[in-house]
Amino acid sequence: xxxxxxxxxxxxxxxxxxxxxxxxxxxxxxxxxxxxxxxxxxxxxxxxxxxxxxxxxxxxxxxxxxxxxxxxxxxxxxxxxxxxxxxxxxxxxxxxxxxxxxxxxxxxxxxxxxxxxxxxxxxxxxxxxxxxxxxxxxxxxxxxxxxxxxxxxxxxxxxxxxxxxxxxxxxxxxxxxxxxxxxxxxxxxxxxxxxxxxxxxx
Ligand SMILES: [Zn+2]
Numbered sequence: 158x159x160x161x162x163x164x165x166x167x168x169x170x171x172x173x174x175x176x177x178x179x180x181x182x183x184x185x186x187x188x189x190x191x192x193x194x195x196x197x198x199x200x201x202x203x204x205x206x207x208x209x210x211x212x213x214x215x216x217x218x219x220x221x222x223x224x225x226x227x228x229x230x231x232x233x234x235x236x237x238x239x240x241x242x243x244x245x246x247x248x249x250x251x252x253x254x255x256x257x258x259x260x261x262x263x264x265x266x267x268x269x270x271x272x273x274x275x276x277x278x279x280x281x282x283x284x285x286x287x288x289x290x291x292x293x294x295x296x297x298x299x300x301x302x303x304x305x306x307x308x309x310x311x312x313x314x315x316x317x318x319x320x321x322x323x324x325x326x327x328x329x330x331x332x333x334x335x336x337x338x339x340x341x342x343x344x345x346x347x348x349x350x351x352x353x354x355x356x357x358x359x
Contacts (some may be wrong), residue, residue: 165259175283179236181276182288185295186229188233188268193222195249199257200232206254211309211323217326217335217358218302224333232288255313261306269299294347301335325359327352 196219203212233239251257272294280289312322325338333346338359341352 175285176285178280178285178288182229182233189222189226193219198251202251203254208319209252210324211254213358214309217328219334220328221333228291258306258310262303265303266300267305269296297347298334318347327355327357330354330356
């Protein structure tokens with residue numbers, strides 16, 4: 158509520174209403190919510206294949222998506238949109254873990270290098286600066302996801318198991334950034350939140 162009170166004047170003072178940015182928030186909400194569901198299903202598949210460390214990574218990534226979805230919904234509420242239209246996430250079947258990781262790398266690379274940078278520029282053009290910052294953070298986090306999934310793919314391809322994959326991940330509860338726990342800085346490098354508040358997956 159406090160954050161809403163602080164940010165709402167920044168957004169409401171922007172005139173005219175940032176129509177494209179609001180549309181982009183709706184697209185991002187749909188995308189992040191589907192991604193969260195997909196990661197959970199992929200984690201279940203990894204468990205079936207005996208890949209416990211991959212499953213743990215995918216659960217951390219699902220939490221990251223959930224945090225980002227919450228942030229998007231927060232901004233949509235400020236713009237008066239309570240429940241954006243959602244389509245069911247049935248277009249992406251669960252395959253083998255290696256294939257699921259490849260899909261995630263492709264999807265997150267696109268979001269991190271193309272979709273969210275475009276959304277960031279559009280928000281800046283429409284003077285929706287808090288949303289511009291959100292999309293900039295989301296682009297960075299999508300690149301993190303792609304990097305971690307690619308690393309898991311490399312290990313699985315080379316070693317045919319996940320015993321050497323990192324087994325402890327930390328998720329920032331404010332922006333959804335994901336870190337290797339043993340390599341944590343004092344604060345989130347994306348939003349500045351104290352690492353003491355991070356959510357642990359191990
Ligand atoms: Zn953060």
